[in-house]
Amino acid sequence: MKNLANYLDNVNVFSATKEEPSWMLELRQKALEQVDELALPVIDRVKFQRWPLLDIKEDAFNEPEFSGSVPVFDEMKDNPLLVQVDEQSSFEQLPQELADQGVIFTDLFTAMQEHPELVKEYYMTKAVPFSEDKLTAAHAAFMNSGAFLYVPKNVVIEEPIEAMFYQTSSRAHFFKHVLIVADEHSEFSYLERFISQGSEEAVSANIVIEVIAKAGAKIKYAAIDQLGENVTAYINRRGHILRDAMVDWAIGVMNDGDVIADFDSDLVGDGAHSEVKAVAISAGRQTQGIDTRVTNKAPHSIGHILQHGVIRERGTLTFNGIGHIIKGAKGADAQQESRVMMLSDQARGDANPILLIDENEVTAGHAASVGRLDPEEMYYLMSRGLRKEDAERLVIRGFLGSVITAIPVKEVRNELVEVIERKLNA
Template identity: 40%
Template sequence: MSTQTILPVDPSRVIESFKAKQEPEWMIALRTEALELAAQLELPVLEKTRIDRWNLQSFGSYKQAASIGSVEELPEHAKSLLHDGEGNADNLLIQRDSSVVYENVSDELKHKGVIFTSLENALKEHSDLVKTYFMSVVAKDENRLTALHAALWSGGVFLYVPKNVEVKVPVQALFLAEDAEASFSPHVLIVAEANSSVTYVDNYAAAGNLGGLVQNGVVEVVVKSGATVNFASIHSMDESVTDLTYRRANVDNDGSIYWTVGEMNNGNVMSDTTSILKGNGSNSDAKVICVGTGEQKLNVTTRAIHFGKSSTSDMITRAVMRDGATAIINGITKIEKGATKANGQQTERVLMLSPKARGDANPILLIDEDDVKAGHAASVGQVNPEQIYYLMSRGIPKAEAQRLIIYGFLAPVVAEIPLEKVQQQLQSTVERKLGQ
């Protein structure tokens, strides 16, 4: 028996706002159905985290932001997040609050048939293509959050790479939250056709006190046979934003998804990054770094579900916790019956810098097939005082010694990130957040 929930938004106003934008009828119907579902579904049940106690009321309302003609119109902190650090505007999309305000795609990608545009624009120009894949990897009826996202999403990214096309330069998106009353729920939809390859990088940032705004985002990646998608995302919003994100990929035969995720927010975080290895020979590699400070709470899950024969997955998560922050780090490897020769490996490690900080590492193996390989490793601990003493005995100040130990802890993950610019950004973000 379902219970009716009072939604944090006015359903009639939501639908009217998107009708005014002249969205296709199928999308209006989907939004309407999702709102009805949201009123009936429960919040997700998270390991050792009572998300129902979080403030999840401030979803804002759709507000069209003014377009910009150049990245030079962005504030300095936003320009610094572009992957080359020099305001490069090629193959770039920028969303401010509810809407996309800047798009630039190179002629080279256009000639190859690559589509890189806002999801809102793709609804108008490629409606049938969007309809095929939208909310096909993350279902709108999974829980209240996914239903609310399906109803409220705006702006967003649509990246489509045709068969046999190799995109050699990264494409990038920047998501900025600046208005406490504007909705901020981007939807990223990536489709890589057979034997194609692409690298996608995005950043989420917030400016000013946004009064408990909820970022309720979804990423869907469709990896066809033999395709490769490199996906990198860094979230660095302040404590006035609650960040809820589902990332999920469907991977076909011999396809590969490479995840790089930096959870660098200062507010509460719920993050779920999942690879569904449907095809034989499919592959997933996920690297996640988290830094918790203050009193923030993080629940970070990385998951690989194996259906295909000879499918492989590797998940590495490292978290550094300071002050009174709490982290629940979950690694889940699920090997389904019939996924023979599958190989799933995972590692979760948490380093605590304060006696008040808390970190739980939960490695989970769910194996329904005999002829497989699976393994896990997990550790939770504080900085070893003997290591600090050893470095200080060599003339290194205590603060610098601690910094070296932190980077030694994170280095095995950061060093394996294939994009040097993402490595550098993660390192600088860690330094900034830890005040080093």
Template identity: 40%
Template sequence: MTQLPNWFKEMQEQAKTLVPSLKLPKADRTTIKNWAFETIEVGSEVNDKENKIPATVSHLVNHDEQNIVIVCDGVVVYKKLNDSFDGVVVADLTEALTTYEELFKSHFMKLTPIEMNKLVALHAANLNSGLFIHVPKNKVVQDVLNVVYVQETGSLMNHTLIVAEQSSQLKYIENYYNDKKSTINTISEVIVSENALVEYAAMDRLHQDSTVYQCRKTAVEANGRFLLSLGALNDGNTVSENLVALVGQGATAEVKTVAIAEGDQKQNITVNIEHFAPYTEGHIVNHGVSKDNAQLTFNGIGKINKGMNGSNAQQESRAMILSETARADANPILLIDEYDVKAGHAAGVGKIDEEQLYYLMSRGLTRREAEILIIHGFLMPFIDDIRSEVVKSEFLKVIERKINA
């Protein structure tokens, strides 16, 4: 087994001691104190490192597609990158802590310090998987990097660190997948340097008996751009925090989320864009569907701090209810401490519009066909942003399954 640096082991020990004293993250309108976040199982060591696609996720990957990385239980089991990624670091956790130790250490857990909350500390104390992606200065990667995280044994404590240096560009898609009961605790830290652009898309497919905590935290420096598209398609109970700090003048961020909650599932999704510099822009769009006995909650937060003049915070959260016992909440929050700014929000929760149904049915569609067509249109803001045709196809299949179940 590779000897890990002392600073990393000391950080894990410190995190372990902090866990009992820290609070759970805030999940407005969802009670999470009895969720099994602390039920953590140690998985089996992956010995087969042959460069092949695991059968469990073969449907998520086109064998002819370039630029694929598959991480199974913490080990990179498949890696295929073309020349467009020359000079870009794509390393698993062990390689990051050894080959790229100083570079990795200078950014690791800086946006999500271990004292942030109980689940972040649990993550750090039990970290068993991860990926470090570093795009050097002025490097523009035109192709899309498609990463699949697979959890087959034990609990998954995965950390993704993306650093896009000055004037660089990266397009990144991630998929999380498992097919059994487990505890999932994942953190992504993204640093968008001056004039850099990161386009980040995520689609999560996690088992109905999984308990999931996800935290994505991004810092965007001067004139940087961050575009985040989330497909929240987990079947298990989920707390998802998506936090963006606009720290440089002219920084912009746009976060689009699509969520489907079904069965007895609870999904609590927070998107928070905070303005720490003037002339920054933050846009939030949340669209979701709740059915059966499920509970879906969107917390949209736009915060403009004092002195951040010329900034713009906009958000829209809308949810569609497909059954009498389903619940959905859209909570728009604007925290504005400056006068010379723009800010606005829109929120709505309701059933499918009967007039729309009538119009489509008058054109020959059955009621069910009309409902599905309306739902597809409602969710399109995310679907249009998916750059991988394989991922887009899988996303549409999941929507079909969830809506027709």
């Protein structure tokens, strides 16, 4: 990285401005020292090494003026809600009864000041180590905003917890960190959106979401990513899942720019369980490479992957499904299905299944396919009077439907269908 000393000065000033605890500044400094030394992550069959993922402006920590206006979001409800615009929180809502039970849901810097030991215990220590690779180190050094959610032991939240992150400034980098900690036997649903608006200048994004599910916790996590064509992004979502805990992931990858993503679940406790469902659409000339990995580290752990994607025009979409059963994880179950549909002769798709089995007495399997629209399905629908465009839309909806219907939250299913329709009609 160029002008490292200047970046170090900027990092130090930013940390002081945010009144971060000393351990956070030390972590930033250590990470910055290692950025140049570490290698990029490996995303099989995706050439992203020349992407501007580390293109950070020297004045990027100078926060833009906040207009005070809040983007339009869902009709006001009483559920927990956090809205961030660029680096600033514009709206936070947490019902009093949840606050009385010890639930914490706020921006990351407030959490560091008010709950420093709790954040320190989990921030880039369990799920995503800051020194894992060049992009995680850059994230730790340049993280400029994010959120913290903590749900205490035995607390069950019926209403969904929503977080919305908007990027409107083309000057600032978009390095968001979301840390979610579900204490023992807690249960809740979490809904997340990343949206970029109005930025015509190229900008880099580096987003890390850490989900810590302690013993017996159950989390339904849903996300819809809608970053614009001028945003080049690295997105890392990872679960650290303990004994008898479960994280049910449902992710819509609906970006317009180039993206590499890691969607990982580490099953570290006996009986840990992860279900990963992802849908993606690539169009134009964009490239999206998605590594979805489940690592069974403990006996009787269960990890299932289901991902379907559609490619239009000259888009490129790669699914790498990785199931890894570690030595000692007897009785583990690792299953995956990856399917890609291409709507153009110039589209490029890949579904790459990888099974790494280091133990006996386990169950594992995979299915993968890459193909085009079924001409017999199209002929049948058009013979019934449907226009080609309408028939194509029905076939695509059916293709993605097996994933969409598996999403546990109705509102997210409906919203994802709307986003898919907009992207297909663009």
